[in-house]
Amino acid sequence: MATPDDEDVSEAARTRDQLDMKGDWNRRAVEDAAYYIASADPDQGDAFRGSGQRDVELYFEGLQHLLTKDKTVLDIGCGIGRMDEFVAPHVGALVGVDVSGEMVRKATERLAHIPNARFVEGDGFSLPVDDASVDIIFTHIVLQHTPRHVTASYFSDAFRALRAGGDFLFQMPEDVTGAPADPPMDDTFEMRFWSEEDLRRAISEAGFEWQSVRRFPVDSPLLKFNQLRVHAKKP
Numbered sequence: 363m364a365t366p367d368d369e370d371v372s373e374a375a376r377t378r379d380q381l382d383m384k385g386d387w388n389r390r391a392v393e394d395a396a397y398y399i400a401s402a403d404p405d406q407g408d409a410f411r412g413s414g415q416r417d418v419e420l421y422f423e424g425l426q427h428l429l430t431k432d433k434t435v436l437d438i439g440c441g442i443g444r445m446d447e448f449v450a451p452h453v454g455a456l457v458g459v460d461v462s463g464e465m466v467r468k469a470t471e472r473l474a475h476i477p478n479a480r481f482v483e484g485d486g487f488s489l490p491v492d493d494a495s496v497d498i499i500f501t502h503i504v505l506q507h508t509p510r511h512v513t514a515s516y517f518s519d520a521f522r523a524l525r526a527g528g529d530f531l532f533q534m535p536e537d538v539t540g541a542p543a544d545p546p547m548d549d550t551f552e553m554r555f556w557s558e559e560d561l562r563r564a565i566s567e568a569g570f571e572w573q574s575v576r577r578f579p580v581d582s583p584l585l586k587f588n589q590l591r592v593h594a595k596k597p
C-alpha cells in the first residue's frame with residue numbers, strides 16, 4: 363500500500379519528468395528572445411545592447427582584473443549573447459552555453475563579427491566542455507529560473523570544467539521576508555530565492571571556496587530584495 367512518503371517521492375519524480383527547460387526556452391526564444399532576456403529593454407536595438415554593456419560593468423565591478431586576454435571564459439545561459447558581446451573583447455576566448463538551441467542560433471548569428479566567441483547548445487544540467495579547460499565561468503539571470511537540483515548540478519559541473527584556481531561568478535536573488543516560495547519544479551521562469559547560508563553550503567559541497575558576495579538592491583513594486591553576485595574559487 364502506498365504511504366504518504368511514497369506519494370511525495372512519486373510527485374517529485376512526476377514533476378521532474380515534466381521539467382522541459384529546452385522546450386520552454388526554445389518557445390520563448392522564438393516568440394521574443396529579447397523580451398524574455400531583458401524585459402526592461404525588450405528591443406533588439408540600442409536599448410538591448412546598452413543593457414548588456416551596463417550589466418557587464420555592474421556584474422564585474424571590482425573584478426574587472428579577472429578578464430584578461432589569456433583567459434577562456436564560459437557563460438552559462440548565454441541567451442543571444444547580450445553580455446558576451448561586451449566580455450569577449452577583454453578575454454582570449456568566450457564560450458556561451460545555453461539549453462535553448464534557438465538562443466544559441468540567434469547568438470551565433472548576432473555576434474558572427476566577434477571572432478573569439480562561440481555558442482554551444484547544452485543539456486540544461488552540465489557544460490559541454492572538457493574537464494579543467496576554462497578559467498572563468500559566469501552566469502547572470504539564469505540560475506534564478508532553474509529548480510534547485512539543476513542549480514546544484516551546474517555548481518558541481520562548473521567545478522569540473524574550471525582549471526585549478528579558476529573563478530566562478532553567479533547571480534542569485536536573495537531570500538528575504540515576503541519572498542515567494544519556490545514555484546513548482548516544472549516551472550522554468552518564476553524566480554527561486556536563496557539565502558546566503560544555503561548558497562555557501564551548496565558552493566562548498568561542490569568543492570568551491572567562497573570569496574565574496576556583493577549585494578545589488580532591487581526595489582520592485584512587489585518586493586524589495588538584493589541580487590547577490592557571488593565570487594567563488596576552485597582551489
Ligand SMILES: C[S@@+](CC[C@H](N)C(=O)[O-])C[C@H]1O[C@@H](n2cnc3c(N)ncnc32)[C@H](O)[C@@H]1O
Nearest residue numbers: 387399439440441444460461462465486502504
Ligand atoms: C533571462 S535569460 C538571460 C540570458 C543572458 N544570461 C543575459 O543576461 O542576457 C535566461 C537564459 O538562460 C537560458 N537557460 C534557462 N535554463 C537553462 C539551463 N538549465 N541551462 C542553460 N541555459 C538555461 C535560457 O534559454 C535563456 O537564454
